[in-house]
Amino acid sequence: MYAFTYHRATGLRQAGNMLGKLEDSKILAGGQTLLPTMKQRLASPANLIDLGKVDGLKGIELKGRSLVIGAMTTHSEVATSPVVQQAIPALAELASMIGDPAVRHMGTLGGSIANNDPNSDYPAALVGLGATVITTKRRIEADAFFTGLFETALEADEIITKVSFPVPKKAAYMKFRNPASRFALVGVFVAKRSSEIRVAVTGAGASGVFRVPAFEEALKKRFSPKSLEGLSIPATGLNSDIHGSAEYRAHLVGVMARRAVAKAG
Amino acid sequence: MSATGIGAPVRRKEDYRFITGKGQYTDDLTRPGQTYITFVRSPHAHARIRRIDASAAKGMPGVVAVLTGADLAADKVGSLICGWAITSKDGSPMKMAPHPAIANTKANHVGDPVAVVVAETQAQAKDAAEKVVVDYEVLPAVVDPAKAQAKSAPQIHEVAPGNTIYEWHLGDQKAVEAAFKGAKHVTRLDIVNNRLVPNAMEPRAAIAEYDAGNDSLTLWNTTQNPHVARLVISAFVGIAPEHKLRVIAPDVGGGFGSKIFIYPEEVVCLWAARKVNRPVKWVSERTEAFVADAHGRDHVTHAEMAFDGEGKILALRAKTIANLGAYMSTFSSSVPTYLYATLLSGQYEIPQIYCEVDAVYTNTVPVDAYRGAGRPEATFVVERLVEVGAREMQIDPADLRRRNFVKKFPHQTPVIMAYDAGDYNASLKKAMELADVKGFAKRKRESARAGKLRGLGYSTYIEACGIAPSQAVGSLGAGVGLWESAEVRVNPTGSVEVLTGCHQHGQGHETTFAQVVSDRLGIPIENVSVVHGDTDKVQFGMGTYGSRSGAVGISAIVKALDKVEAKAKKVASHLLEAAEADIVFENGQFKVAGTDKVAAFGDVALNAYIAHKFSGQELEPGLKEGSFYDPTNFTFPAGCHICEVEVDTETGQVEVVAWTAVDDFGKVINPMIVEGQVHGGIAQGVGQALLENTTYDTDGQLVTGSYMDYTMPRADNLPSFRVETTETLAPSNPLGIKGCGEAGAIASPAAVINAITDALGTEEIAMPATPAAVWAALQKVNQSRKAAE
Known part of the structure; x- marks a missing residue:
């Protein structure tokens, strides 16, 4: 870890001001990613603004x-x-x-x-x-x-x-864990509201979370795992690494989506 | 059996200090005036060091010294060595390249130290280390052992053309070829035994302190064998004469082999401590450990087994390329040779075996012994061949094993080992009952109804422990003897200190060794302390590895106890005014046979020291005896592990749903500790089979350099284990102990892969069987099925 200045914010406005004015500053909001990254010297913010004592942010x-x-x-x-x-x-x-x-x-x-x-x-x-x-x-x-x-x-x-x-009518999250980090290799959140159905995928996308319109359309007809059978997403734009190819991740998106729908009931 | 004697599940005496945070690990120690050292490590797998500019680093706050490989060479600090000489088929010696503790002209793996910074604080040392400018000429790298010998591969060390360290063999090649010609069936397998990163809970650490007044050095170090470390550092590296170097291994949090070796870091700490005339401390970080601690395994093997028409094994042959990494670590040469090929007979009567092993250099972290060391690799080869052979010949795998088990002892294998005792049928039978093998078909149907595949895999393993008879290992190239020492010091009040040359780093010696003494002398276990891990306290010892501390270390204690009892009887004869021949020792009391005259152990101890009842001419005062015990054979723990898995065909996720282990460890001192050792071993073996995937890219960068990518086994990867033992006593040592520390890690990978391949219906699955790999294998199976239709 490199040396940095720690600031304990007491109010939101003060925190926002510091964030805008202090050079190379970062919010400390739990620090479960930031601090390990700093310990490994992969991040080196000059200023940390801790929100831990700011009222009204919890609950x-x-x-x-x-x-x-x-x-x-x-x-x-x-x-x-x-x-x-x-x-x-x-x-x-x-x-x-x-x-x-x-x-x-x-x-x-x-x-x-x-x-x-x-x-x-x-x-x-x-x-x-x-x-x-x-x-x-x-x-x-x-x-x-x-x-x-x-x-x-x-x-x-x-x-x-x-x-x-x-608050949705039905919702479920299915997570297939990266065996090492236990982060989501593929995580699929499915929710049904009166107006719409949403299928959101984390872990798989090379640019982060994304929705799967084709799955959403299919589920609008009938909210059942059967509606997703035979459906898959293309592997293009998905992550590929030692834990799984893009093809594997694409396949898992379908599997986890079906399981999430089944779980949501 | 007493409540604290041999066979009792005594709670571990050492755990109080560990679980209350009162352990004293190297990092817990601080010496007056202590400085901190940081290693500047090569970011390249293979690079010439053109120039190092330390001027900016030297000007950083708190910097005491910046030292390079050139400084080390100028001070004539010797090279690190490999202490086991292997001779190639053609009679040439192994090609051991120089291994300077700091690379001077060329870095040979990512993490190879190229400079060090000594500073007042750890942070200052790290800050300055970033300012050391190294001008590298990056060279092409080779990481794959199968490609290391190619003509096109970059040459790593001048002394080893084609990166080949040795081309070794064992067995009768012609006889094996003849046996294969007469075979009815031949099973062939290509096997990669995946590279593992040891990951002991406590990372390595060292503190070196120089005493200018006495010109002596003290090293606190996370080592499994402080005396061997002192010997190598004195005799080969030449840092200080043996009597001017004290090595202390305080509490050490796990080793699994990785703390056997003598590494650059402790050598540099000692050298730097004298140079700056202040204590120098190094504590590895986890990320650093991935590139600084010796890795394990990394074999590429082609193996074949020949059977006759009845499923009797006729012969086995194997060709293995063993990756030893960038330098030859301390015992690296012995692992893929005498700890591997000598176990290729497994539990079976195999008339002929031939094994060739090429050891190669690559631009990777050095590879050396890791829990099991050679024996897991051998077991994997044998148990996969037998299992696949059974499937190919459509013979029940348990039945095929039974047909080939060694049943008569002693049994001389064609690969050096002479098995002295065992009952392989007994462990197989008991394991099959406990695992309810009969009910497997029903369970498989139930899994199928849930859309899952279920598989069952056996591993009937053998290992050679109690390493080892010194003459035998000497004839095979070992640079040291492998006996063990013990000293039993009885105090005047009757309490006892046992000094051992073994070292505990998780094994529970402070309990088991005390149990042996308590059992023998009839004194409470609380009255026994075990002293180890300090070259100033224990005269010499070979340390702890290879499951040797019970079979060899305890045997030395038993021998010393024999001498203590003999001496105490003499004292008792004076005290009880009886002839020495009439004194018997029972339940902690000396008695005159046929009378009611009795002296308690404590009274005899006191009289040995006050010496009022005998003259100096008759008997020396005191009660302290030592022994050096050199085993007469290896010991041969063996057993049967049965693994049952369920495979989620949609995701490729393998769940280990049941595990049965029936092991024959000979005499068990503490069944609770033994069970714990088996649990840990299985966890590591399951880790290798399912999870641990050390990956280098083609440039030699370690892709799996942290727990974000390197998968350690966790509790939820494992089922509850059924662990039982059978017992045949080892005839070669006084208590009949065989050893238990590595069995789990040796047995389990083959059991897991045999279960997975049983479930999948394909043999095409390598370790680790990650979900992605299993899914890909299933896709292949489905494709070929479709093509067949």
């Missing part, structure tokens, strides 16, 4: 037909929350599958989606559920939020405050 609340989760809420809090388990059990389960207990007790929703690791779980849930990311500046639809590998629509001094998830 889970059911507001009408939406589940609103504060950005600094940990994966463990989401996984074990009766409110989440009741409203969107698939989301609680997804959170319970992130990393290991230590990671889940430190890592946060906001930190995870701001990092947008292409193999992480939350992007699939946000896109799959059609969630809205609420920041210090605006509301961003999930479809527009994740813009590429480790890239988001966030501006340099913009901070995520909460995420609003519409």
Whole structure:
């Protein structure tokens, strides 16, 4: 780890100002990716702005037909929350599958989606559920939020405050883990709302989370694993590495999608 | 059996300090005035070092020294060595290339040290290390052992043309060829035994301290064999004379072989400590360990087994290319030769065996012994050949094994080993019962109903442990003897310290060795301490590896205990005023036979030291005896492991659903510890078979350089194990111990792959059988099925 300056923010406005003004600064929102990367000297921000003591960024609340989760809420809090388990059990389960207990007790929703690791779980849930990311500046639809590998629509001094998830009728997440890292080799989040069906895939795409319109169309006719039989996605644009070829990942997208639909019931 | 004696499942005495965080590992130690060292490592697999500019690094804050290979050469620090001489078929010696602790002219693998920085803090050392400018001329690299000998392959060391270290063989080639000519059936296999990264929980570490007043050095080091380290560093590297170098191996958190070897880092710490006249500390990081610790396995083999019409094995032949990496590590040469080919007879009566082994250099991390060392590779070859042979000849695989088991002992194999005791039918039978092999067909149908494939695989393995009779290994090229030493010191109050030349780094010696003493002397186990891991305390010893500490280390203790008892009887005869011949020792008491005269062990111990009851002419005071025990044979643990898997055909995911292990370890001192050893061994073997996939790209970059890509086995990769033992005593040592540390890792890879290939109906699956690999194999099976239709 290189030397850096640690700042403990006490308010959101102050944090946003620091983020805009301090050179080479990063938000510390759990640090479960950032700190290991810094320890390996692969990242070297000059300033870390810790949101841990900023009020109002934690919490889970059911507001009408939406589940609103504060950005600094940990994966463990989401996984074990009766409110989440009741409203969107698939989301609680997804959170319970992130990393290991230590990671889940430190890592946060906001930190995870701001990092947008292409193999992480939350992007699939946000896109799959059609969630809205609420920041210090605006509301961003999930479809527009994740813009590429480790890239988001966030501006340099913009901070995520909460995420609003519409409560679906049915939803499920199926994750096929990378055997080594236990990140998603392929994760598929399927959700059915009255108006639409969404199928979002993480882990497989060379530019991060993506939707599968062909699967969504097929499921609109009938929400059943049978509707997806024989359907697959092209391997082009998918990751290929020692853990699986693009063809294998393309195949797994179909398998995990069918299993997710079956699980959603 | 007493509650703490031989055979009792005594809780491990050492665990209190480990689980309460009071262990003292090398990294826990801090010496006054300590500095920190960081190694600048080559980012290239093969590169000439044109120039090193250390000027910027030297000017960085806190830097004490920047040292290079040129400085090391100028100080005439010797090369690291491989201590086991192997002779090629043509009579030529192995081609051992120089291995400077810091590369001077050429880096030969990613991670090869090219310079070091010594600084006041670890962070300062790291910062300065980044400022060392190395001008490299990048050269083409070779990483694949099968390609290393090609004419087009880059030449790594001048002394080894074609990158060939030796071309060795064992067995009677002509007799084997004749046997194959007469065969009714021949099974052929191409096998890659995948390279593994050891990954002990505690990364390697060293602290070196120079005492200018006495011109002596002390090294705290994560080593499995402190005396061997001292010997090599003194006699070959020439850092300090043996009596001026103390090596301490404090608590060590796992080794699995990787901490046997004498590495560049500890040599450099010692050299640098004298140079800067301050203690120098190095603690490896996990990422560093991937490129700095010797790897394991990495064989490419073609093997064939010849059968007669009744399924009797007539002969086996194998040609193996063994990748030893960029340099010959300490015992690397012995692993693919005398620890491998000598075990190719398995549990079977095989009249003729011939094995050729070419060892090659590549631009990869050096390869040396890793849990099992040669024997897992041999077991994999034999057990895959037998299993595939059974399928090809449509003979039940258990039945084919039974037809070929060695049943009469002693049994001389055609490859050196003389098996002295065993009952292979017994372990197979018991394992089949426990695994409910009869119910497998039903379970397979149930899996099929759930859309899954189920398979069952056997591995009836043998290994040679208790390494080893010194004369025997000497005749095979070993540079050292492999006896063990022990000293039993009885204190005046009757408590006992046992000094052993073995070293524990997870095996539980502080418990098992104390059990042997408690059992023999009839004293509470709390009254026994085991002392090890310090060359100033224990005079000499060969350390712990090769499952030798029970068979060899405990045997030395037993011999010393014999002497203690004999001496104590003399003391007791004076104390009890009886003839020495009339003294018997039972349940911790000395008795005069036929009388009620009794002296407790503690009384005798006290009298040995106060010496009031005998004169110095009659008897020396004190009660302390030592022994050197040299085994008369290897020991031959053997057993049967049965693995059952379920394969998800849609994803290729293999789940190990059941595991049965029935092992014959001879006399078991502590069944709980033995079971733990078996569990760990199986986990490592399953890791090799399913998960661990050390991958280099063609440029020689280690692709699997962290846990993000290198898959370690985890609890959820494994089922609950059924572990049982059978017992035939090893005739070569006093208690009949065979050894248990490596059995799990030796037996299990073949059992897993035999189960997977049984499930898939194809033999075309290599280790590790990752989901992607299994899925690809299934695609091939389906395609060929479609083509056939």
